[in-house]
Amino acid sequence: MNSTIELLAPRYDIAWYPWAVQYFFMIAISYASLWLAAPALVFGKKAWLPTARLALIASVSTALVAPVALLADLHQPLRFWHFYAYANTHSWMSIGSVVLPLYLLSVLGLAWLAWRPALQEQRNAPGLSGLLAKWLSFGNGATPKALVAVVGLAALVISSSIMLYTGAELAIVKARPLWNTVWLPPMLVATGFIAAAGLVLVLNRVSGLGSQAAIRQMLYVLLAACAAAGLIATSWFLDGVNAQVGSVAAALESVRHSPSWRSTALWGGITGIALFAAVIVLLTRSPQRQPTLFAWAWLLGLVAIHMGWMFRWVVLMDVQHVARNSAGFHHYGIPAGSSGILGIVGTFGLWLAAILLIELFMPWRQAQQGGTSLDAQASSDAIAATNDSLNTKQGAPNHG
Amino acid sequence: MDAIRRSLLGQLARLSAGAALVPLSSLAHAGINQQPARREGDPTKRYGMLIDLRQCIGCQACTVSCHIENAAPLGQFRTTVSQYEVQHQETGELATFMLPRLCNHCENPPCVPVCPVEATYQQQDGIVVVDSDRCVGCAYCVNACPYDARFINERTQTADKCTFCAHRLEAGLLPACVESCVGGARIIGDMRDPDSQISRMMREHRDALMVLQPEKNTIPQVFYLGMDERFTTRPTAEPVALEVLDPHGQEMGYEFHH
Numbered sequence: 001m002n003s004t005i006e007l008l009a010p011r012y013d014i015a016w017y018p019w020a021v022q023y024f025f026m027i028a029i030s031y032a033s034l035w036l037a038a039p040a041l042v043f044g045k046k047a048w049l050p051t052a053r054l055a056l057i058a059s060v061s062t063a064l065v066a067p068v069a070l071l072a073d074l075h076q077p078l079r080f081w082h083f084y085a086y087a088n089t090h091s092w093m094s095i096g097s098v099v100l101p102l103y104l105l106s107v108l109g110l111a112w113l114a115w116r117p118a119l120q121e122q123r124n125a126p127g128l129s130g131l132l133a134k135w136l137s138f139g140n141g142a143t144p145k146a147l148v149a150v151v152g153l154a155a156l157v158i159s160s161s162i163m164l165y166t167g168a169e170l171a172i173v174k175a176r177p178l179w180n181t182v183w184l185p186p187m188l189v190a191t192g193f194i195a196a197a198g199l200v201l202v203l204n205r206v207s208g209l210g211s212q213a214a215i216r217q218m219l220y221v222l223l224a225a226c227a228a229a230g231l232i233a234t235s236w237f238l239d240g241v242n243a244q245v246g247s248v249a250a251a252l253e254s255v256r257h258s259p260s261w262r263s264t265a266l267w268g269g270i271t272g273i274a275l276f277a278a279v280i281v282l283l284t285r286s287p288q289r290q291p292t293l294f295a296w297a298w299l300l301g302l303v304a305i306h307m308g309w310m311f312r313w314v315v316l317m318d319v320q321h322v323a324r325n326s327a328g329f330h331h332y333g334i335p336a337g338s339s340g341i342l343g344i345v346g347t348f349g350l351w352l353a354a355i356l357l358i359e360l361f362m363p364w365r366q367a368q369q370g371g372t373s374l375d376a377q378a379s380s381d382a383i384a385a386t387n388d389s390l391n392t393k394q395g396a397p398n399h400g
Numbered sequence: 401m402d403a404i405r406r407s408l409l410g411q412l413a414r415l416s417a418g419a420a421l422v423p424l425s426s427l428a429h430a431g432i433n434q435q436p437a438r439r440e441g442d443p444t445k446r447y448g449m450l451i452d453l454r455q456c457i458g459c460q461a462c463t464v465s466c467h468i469e470n471a472a473p474l475g476q477f478r479t480t481v482s483q484y485e486v487q488h489q490e491t492g493e494l495a496t497f498m499l500p501r502l503c504n505h506c507e508n509p510p511c512v513p514v515c516p517v518e519a520t521y522q523q524q525d526g527i528v529v530v531d532s533d534r535c536v537g538c539a540y541c542v543n544a545c546p547y548d549a550r551f552i553n554e555r556t557q558t559a560d561k562c563t564f565c566a567h568r569l570e571a572g573l574l575p576a577c578v579e580s581c582v583g584g585a586r587i588i589g590d591m592r593d594p595d596s597q598i599s600r601m602m603r604e605h606r607d608a609l610m611v612l613q614p615e616k617n618t619i620p621q622v623f624y625l626g627m628d629e630r631f632t633t634r635p636t637a638e639p640v641a642l643e644v645l646d647p648h649g650q651e652m653g654y655e656f657h658h
Contacts, residue, residue: 015539075537175546328639
């Protein structure tokens, strides 16, 4: 046996910056919340309408920002047109460059159809929102429910391609053993649903919509997504625990030799289990106590968003620091500039701007599966009349 | 690394070196993540490199000459020589092991099919190059290369890598690293020409040749003679120096551990 010391090796920088985390995070929230909007908007389940309204703005706002983050991760962003001029069908990234604009269009199309009845109603509103509603509502005709369902279905199909390509893009990279596993794409989807359900919970709180039904539905989604994530993680582990090489072996080696990987693994595991347990606690309380407890569900939403983001940070950033050819670990401090903290903050800022613009000008609270402006009026009256809202008890601000 | 795995990897290393001599035309089937058709370059040639580690003294002349020839930014390298101090645990005897690293111009290069714009491609002579006018700088290839042979050039903001100095080969010159190697450790040539020095040496040392990370199925075309199979994968070594970073992540210096 010999002992070896590495005297001289070059320093290898990371190639994908935190922009990539932001893209994977935003796009995952977008496709997952699209599926959360689907029961009401595509399949006509009225009970899911409050969830669908929240999920739709989550999906639209993140779909608008995600491509910006992706573009920023290119070192030559102005050459983005090369993706279309020199498409390479052998590359998952190239496939993604075709799917992504289609996805954005389908989500915007669905949102427009779902908001159109309310836009028609809003045409006489004063100021800019009335003007925009006039332009955007395109006439008085009713929006066929079937059209909303068809566009929604198309969006769901395209969103599945997004799930597939974002996962496969990473999973095919043999050079990074931690990515090179079939369990990574489903895990990205599961954590995407965790984050999306979390965001709907938070939006339900800050928008003042305060729908109890939405909270209950999102808690069930969280329960299912956490269970799925746990199953996937367990399968991944059992699948590779006896292998000498591969994803699990690389993970075990990282955990064994790096205190920071140990604490990351511990933090991820504990947060996931705690979230799962808290959701079970909330769902199993007596119906009398639930409204009081559900008022705090948005905190679980924040934890869920954190889970989704952290998983992507670990997968995309931390894995890039696992040395492939040199000894030890690469050290990485997040730079302050646009390839680091500024990029992360900037993306979230852009998302905030997007969602505030939607809040200002779009009647997203009256989104529905097609129909006419009269239906929109009726549905907003119905919402106001139900006891579904937390507001009656909480007095939270309502901008509706 | 246990003994069984080590010997398995060693055998794989030898096997892959052998497999590389068989032409792999069957790779051309189109499909996601499969190799696109090769273009440009001389189809009658297949360039490869043989590095005779017995001749390498770790002087880094190759590193420096490549750096100057190809105008790489400071701190970024198309080729470099990793150096290890190996101590025999029983006798305490010390030896230095040199491992020149560069692009392996693989027969199955994982960096090529991932490129979304086909900016990086393999020439018909086997050399993997980057069209820096087309490259969008997505850095997918940098992540896809198991050998860390690629980087994003700070100045051009596009992918950069060793090209076997294709521009020099075209002009009938040797690559800068080969030209400057004091021990004559680097031998480049056309492996399809049975009389070339590399072909002769490969015939002579066929059983002793090894490649890096053979288990990745990249079929590298840089062959090492006098290689220790423990170094064909990431060596189980301790780093002598750790970077010390300031709170902003900027490098302040190094901390030595030995």
